[in-house]
Amino acid sequence: xxxxxxxxxxxxxxxxxxxxxxxxxxxxxxxxxxAIALENNLDLKSTHLLEHSAKVNYKQSKADLLPNLNGDFxxxxxxxxxxxxxxxxxIDQELTYSxxxxxxxxxxxxxxxxxxxxxxxxxxxxASELETEAEQQDLILNVTLAYLQVLNAKDVLDLAHAxxxxxxxxxxxxxxxxxxxxxxxxxxxxxxxxxxxxxxSILVSESSLNSAKxxxxxxxxxxxxxxxxxxHLFLGFEPYSLSVNEVYKASLENLATYKAKDLRxxxxxKGMRVAKSQFTPEVSLYGGVYTNHSSAAExxxxxGTSVSETGDYVTVNGQDLPVITEQTLFTAEQxxxxxxxxxNLNTAVGIAVSVPLFNGxxxxxxxALEKIKVEESIIELERTQVSIKNVINQVYFDMDAAxxxxxxxxxxxxxxxxSYRINxxxxxxxxxxxxxxxxxxxxxxxxxxxxxxxxxxxLLRVKVLDYYRGLY
Numbered sequence: 001x002x003x004x005x006x007x008x009x010x011x012x013x014x015x016x017x018x019x020x021x022x023x024x025x026x027x028x029x030x031x032x033x034x035a036i037a038l039e040n041n042l043d044l045k046s047t048h049l050l051e052h053s054a055k056v057n058y059k060q061s062k063a064d065l066l067p068n069l070n071g072d073f074x075x076x077x078x079x080x081x082x083x084x085x086x087x088x089x090x091i092d093q094e095l096t097y098s099x100x101x102x103x104x105x106x107x108x109x110x111x112x113x114x115x116x117x118x119x120x121x122x123x124x125x126x127a128s129e130l131e132t133e134a135e136q137q138d139l140i141l142n143v144t145l146a147y148l149q150v151l152n153a154k155d156v157l158d159l160a161h162a163x164x165x166x167x168x169x170x171x172x173x174x175x176x177x178x179x180x181x182x183x184x185x186x187x188x189x190x191x192x193x194x195x196x197x198x199x200x201s202i203l204v205s206e207s208s209l210n211s212a213k214x215x216x217x218x219x220x221x222x223x224x225x226x227x228x229x230x231x232h233l234f235l236g237f238e239p240y241s242l243s244v245n246e247v248y249k250a251s252l253e254n255l256a257t258y259k260a261k262d263l264r265x266x267x268x269x270k271g272m273r274v275a276k277s278q279f280t281p282e283v284s285l286y287g288g289v290y291t292n293h294s295s296a297a298e299x300x301x302x303x304g305t306s307v308s309e310t311g312d313y314v315t316v317n318g319q320d321l322p323v324i325t326e327q328t329l330f331t332a333e334q335x336x337x338x339x340x341x342x343x344n345l346n347t348a349v350g351i352a353v354s355v356p357l358f359n360g361x362x363x364x365x366x367x368a369l370e371k372i373k374v375e376e377s378i379i380e381l382e383r384t385q386v387s388i389k390n391v392i393n394q395v396y397f398d399m400d401a402a403x404x405x406x407x408x409x410x411x412x413x414x415x416x417x418x419s420y421r422i423n424x425x426x427x428x429x430x431x432x433x434x435x436x437x438x439x440x441x442x443x444x445x446x447x448x449x450x451x452x453x454x455x456x457x458x459l460l461r462v463k464v465l466d467y468y469r470g471l472y
Contacts, residue, residue: 027229030147033220037143038136040221047135054128058121064114067106074099084296096295100341103288105352110284111277120270123263130260137256139219141467145460146216150228152456153209156449160205163445164198170427170437171195190434237455239403240462244396247465251388254470261384265377272370278356278363287349293340298332305329392468399461406454413451416444 028036038044078095085097107114171191213225242250252258305326312323335343356363423440426432466472 026224026226028226029229030144033147033216033228034140034143036220036222037139041139041219042221044132044135044139047132051125051128051132054121054125058118058125061114061118061121065118067104069104070102072099072101072103085292085294087297091296093296097293099290099292101288101290103286105284105286107282107284109280110282111280113274113277116270116273116277120267120274123267123270127260127263127267130256130263134255134257134260137467137470137472140472141463143216143219144463144472146212146219147228148456148460148463149212150209150216152452153205153212154228155452155456157202157205157209159445159448159452160198160202163441164195164202166441167191167195167198170424190438194438237406237458240396240399240465242465242469244393247396247469248389248392250470251392251468252385255388255468256470258381258384258388261377261381265374265381268370268374268377272367272374275363275366275370278359278366281353281355284352284354285350286352287347289345289347291341291344291346293337293344295334297335297340299335301331301333303329303331388468392465395461395464395468399458399465402454402458402461406451406458409447409451409454413444413447416440416447420444 075098076096078097081090081092082095083089084091084095085099171188213227217223217225305328307324307326310323310325313320314323315321420440420443423432423437427434427437
C-alpha cells in the first residue's frame with residue numbers, strides 16, 4: 001500500500017513538471033515574435049510618440065496661416081468716483097458695467113515665416129515617419145538575429161546531449177570490460193570523467209540558450225517564457241548573390257534611416273529661411289466690433305413744463321418784478337441692456353506694419369545658428385553614409401569568411417567522423433587506448449559545434465545585409 005502511495009505521489013509531481021514545461025515551451029514562429037515585438041517594444045512606442053508629436057506640430061503650423069478670431073466679454077462693479085462709460089462724465093456712485101468685443105486679425109506678409117515654418121514641420125513630420133520605419137526595421141532585424149541566436153544555442157545544446165549519449169553508450173561497453181576484469185580499469189575511470197565533462201558542457205549550453213531566450217524576450221517585452229518554432233523557417237545556405245557595392249547602393253536607395261537624414265537637411269534649410277524672415281517687415285490686417293453697457297446710463301423723457309422764479313428781478317417804473325422762467329420737466333428711465341449694446345456699437349478696421357529696426361542682433365544670430373544646424377545635418381548624413389559603408393564592408397567580409405569556414409568545417413566533420421568511427425571500433429575491441437578514442441571524439445564534437453556556429457554566423461550576417469538592402 002505504501003509503495004502505491006509513493007508511486008502516485010511521484011506520478012503527480014511528474015505531471016506537474018510536465019505541465020509547467022508544456023506551459024514554458026509555448027512555441028512561437030519568427031513571424032509571431034516579430035508581430036509581438038512590433039506591438040510591445042517600448043523603444044518603438046516612444047518613436048511612435050515622437051512621430052505623432054511631429055504630425056501635431058505640422059498641423060498647428062498649417063493652422064497658423066489662418067486668421068485669428070477672438071471674442072471678449074467682461075463684467076465688473078465700481079464703487080466711488082469713476083468715469084461713466086456711457087457719458088464719459090465723472091460720477092460718484094456704484095456702477096455696474098460690461099464690455100463686449102469681437103476682433104479678427106490676419107498676417108498677410110511676414111517674410112514667408114509662417115509658410116516656411118509649415119514646410120519645415122512637414123519635412124520634419126515626414127522624417128519622423130521614416131525614423132519610425134527605421135526603428136521598426138531595426139527591431140525586426142534584432143528580433144531575427146536574437147531568434148537565430150536561440151536556434152544556434154539549441155543546436156549546440158542538442159550536440160551536447162548527443163555527445164553525452166554517445167559517451168554513455170561507450171560507458172556501458174567499458175563497464176562490461178571493467179566488471180569482467182578484461183579491460184583497462186583506467187579507461188573505465190576516464191569514461192566516467194568524460195561523462196562529467198559532457199554533463200558540464202550541457203549545463204553551459206543550457207545557460208547560453210537561456211541567455212539567448214532572455215535577450216529575445218527583452219526585445220518582445222514579454223514575461224512568459226517560450227520556445228522557438230522552426231517548422232516554417234527557411235534557412236537557406238547558398239552563396240550570397242550580390243556584391244558589396246550592390247548592397248551599399250541598395251542601402252542608400254531603400255534604407256529609411258538614410259532617407260530620414262536627407263529630409264532633416266531640407267528641414268534645416270527651411271529653418272534658416274524662417275530665421276531670415278526676422279529681417280523683413282510684418283504686415284497684418286485687423287478689425288473688430290465693440291460695444292458696452294453701464295448701469296448709470298439713463299434716458300430722459302419730457303413730461304411737461306413748469307414756471308418758476310429764477311431769483312432775479314427787473315425794475316419797471318420803479319417797481320421790482322421777479323423774473324419767471326419756464327422749465328421743461330424730464331423723467332429719467334434706465335436704458336435696457338440690449339438697447340445699450342445697440343446704441344454703443346462701434347467698429348474698427350485697419351492695417352498694421354511692424355518694421356524690425358534693432359533687436360540686439362537676435363535675428364542675425366538666429367540665422368547663424370540655423371546655418372550651423374544645416375551644416376550639422378549634412379555632416380550627420382555623411383557620417384551615416386560612412387557608417388553604413390563600413391558596416392556593410394565588415395559584415396560582407398565576415399559573411400564571406402563564415403561561408404568559407406563552413407565549407408572547410410564540413411570537410412573536417414566528414415574526416416573526423418571517419419576517424420572517430422575507426423577509433424570507436426578499435427576502442428570497443430580493446431585494440432586502441434582511451435586517449436586515441438577521446439581525442440577523435442572531441443575532435444568530432446568540436447568540429448560539429450564549430451560547423452553549427454559557422455552556419456549561424458553566416459545566416460546572421462546575411463540577415464544584416466538584407467536589412468541594409470531595405471528588405472525588412
